[in-house]
Amino acid sequence: xxxxxxxxxxxxxxxxxxxxxxxxxxxxxxxxxxxxxxxxxxxxxxxxxxxxxxxxxxxxxxxxxxxxxxxxxxxxxxxxxxxxxxxxxxxxxxxxxxxxxxxxxxxxxxxxxxxxxxxxxxxxxxxxxxxxxxxxxxxxxxxxxxxxxxxxxxxxxxxxxxxxxxxxxxxxxxxxxxxxxxxxxxxxxxxxxxxxxxxxx
Numbered sequence: 001x002x003x004x005x006x007x008x009x010x011x012x013x014x015x016x017x018x019x020x021x022x023x024x025x026x027x028x029x030x031x032x033x034x035x036x037x038x039x040x041x042x043x044x045x046x047x048x049x050x051x052x053x054x055x056x057x058x059x060x061x062x063x064x065x066x067x068x069x070x071x072x073x074x075x076x077x078x079x080x081x082x083x084x085x086x087x088x089x090x091x092x093x094x095x096x097x098x099x100x101x102x103x104x105x106x107x108x109x110x111x112x113x114x115x116x117x118x119x120x121x122x123x124x125x126x127x128x129x130x131x132x133x134x135x136x137x138x139x140x141x142x143x144x145x146x147x148x149x150x151x152x153x154x155x156x157x158x159x160x161x162x163x164x165x166x167x168x169x170x171x172x173x174x175x176x177x178x179x180x181x182x183x184x185x186x187x188x189x190x191x192x193x194x195x196x197x198x199x200x201x
Contacts, residue, residue: 001080002067003075003102004042004046004069004072006042006071007106007131008130012130013069013130016130019128020064021065024057029055029057029060036049036201037087039080040070041075041077041080042070042072042074043074044072045079047083051091076107078107078109081111081114081142082117082118085121088118088121088123089121098123098125098164098201099118099125100128101125101126101142102128103127103128103142104131105142115142119145125150126152127142149163150163
């Protein structure tokens with residue numbers, strides 16, 4: 001999920017797109033593998049694409065590249081969190097659901113209730129600050145507890161890589177030593193107790 005409100009500025013938005021592109025680069029996308037969706041949010045929520053496994057990597061990258069900075073005047077983060085939850089609720093119960101929120105944390109309304117609700121559904125929510133003036137309290141509220149595992153350092157892709165890798169490693173079984181290739185993205189070479197299905201926004 002990418003914040004494209006005016007407060008992140010176009011530079012923050014462009015950086016967020018690069019982050020998403022890097023994450024997609026090494027995903028094994030398919031019906032029985034990893035499914036990805038992408039939303040942008042500001043005054044309203046715009047769904048760029050949903051968990052459509054018929055799209056190949058090149059189509060997904062093209063849609064990311066085609067996103068335009070809307071620079072909307074307000075940031076309705078709670079609405080975005082609720083939209084993500086509804087999308088995740090449509091998944092089978094045995095899937096591993098991950099939401100990565102790239103935002104400056106500034107929000108028009110309280111995000112406590114929406115964050116608590118999506119956390120209670122078992123969704124793993126990461127929050128990374130983008131832009132230059134982040135609201136740390138809201139970023140910590142968005143991120144699943146403990147914050148040390150899910151609140152990512154602002155504008156720090158390497159920290160995001162490390163924390164998501166740790167989550168996957170902790171949930172995986174049947175491997176004594178799991179190797180995550182550290183290129184420009186993340187690979188998930190493991191068998192998870194949630195089955196192989198993983199869904200990421």
